[in-house]
Amino acid sequence: MKNLEACYEINFSKINFIERKVKIENPKTIISGAPKTGKSYLIYDFLSNFKAKDYLYVDFSDLRNDLNDISKNLQEFIKKNEISVLILENFDFSFLLPQCENIIISTTSKQNIEGFEQINLNALDFEEYLLHDNKHQNITQSFNSFLKFGNLPEIINLEEHKKIQRLQEIIKLICKDETQYEIIKIMIENIDEKKSLFQLFNSLKTKIKLSKDKFYEICKILENNKIIFFLSKYNQEKTSKKIFCYNYSFLNAISYTKKFKNEFSNMIFLELLNKNDEIFYLDNIDFYIKSKNIAIVSIPFFNTSLNNNLVKKIIKNASELNINEINIITISNSEKINDPKIKINVIPFYEWAIS
Known part of the structure; x- marks a missing residue:
């Protein structure tokens, strides 16, 4: 005893x-x-x-x-x-x-x-992050840190030069062996991408010795453990799924390649995950919440004139499903777009996440 x-x-x-x-x-x-x-x-x-x-x-x-x-x-x-x-x-x-x-x-x-x-239990959402963050003096500084270093509680008050190293340690902690690390790595590298598991497997088997069964088995474990998420296209279950990770800043920890839009979209996905049971994606629409009839679109640096054609496509696709509200989430832009049938809001992430 x-x-x-x-x-x-x-x-x-x-x-x-x-x-x-x-x-x-x-x-x-x-x-x-x-x-x-x-x-x-x-x-x-x-x-x-x-x-x-x-x-x-x-x-x-x-x-x-x-x-x-x-x-x-x-x-x-x-x-x-x-x-x-x-x-x-x-x-x-x-x-x-x-x-x-x-x-x-x-x-x-x-x-x-x-x-x-x-x-x-998911990692911190932005509202929880603000409660934990006693280092930054305003919401803009907190948001910048949240975006750069992610949503894990222990990372918040670490010295900045130690944060990437700790994120790398956590990734290794998740992995039981080198094979699992390579699978997690390719998933993280493809966050917010529409990729089939078969595509990822074919890409990975050129780098490491790996059986298809083993690859699918580990992917299932990662999904069950809420480390990786696979988002389906609405009413098209067999279409390639979008890939997301429980901490979007892992991408910054494993690669020098910048995929800002992907990380930002992953961050939005996690906020939605805490508040909604079912989330889907559509053509030109990042997230569709059917139960609330809302579309969420990630455009970090939105500009009405530059994004006008994209907005028209978004409205067209939303209209086909009778969606009554579109929220375009940005880094800092805020405006309203007039449309006779659909309410369209352009909102900074930090306002949207705590509203």
């Missing part, structure tokens, strides 16, 4: 927690989400409601913890110490859960267990 005794001494009472838009409210909860999105801090917040003697915190990613020792003695230890809260971080569900009043589990991939509430 040496492992469990050591875990029982862990105390989180002095950790500062900044509110997220989701929190643990059910005594039996499974939190899933990509690495470094803040799952542990949701747990620390929950534990602040209890005394240290009432909880047992076990992290299975801690190399000092022995799975066999813990699984063998866990129920007895809980009973002996009258523990009312059990935390299982990075749990792989390799043994049956013990009896305990409160059980909170963190994991990378979603798991369904009867009686447990599911929380899927």
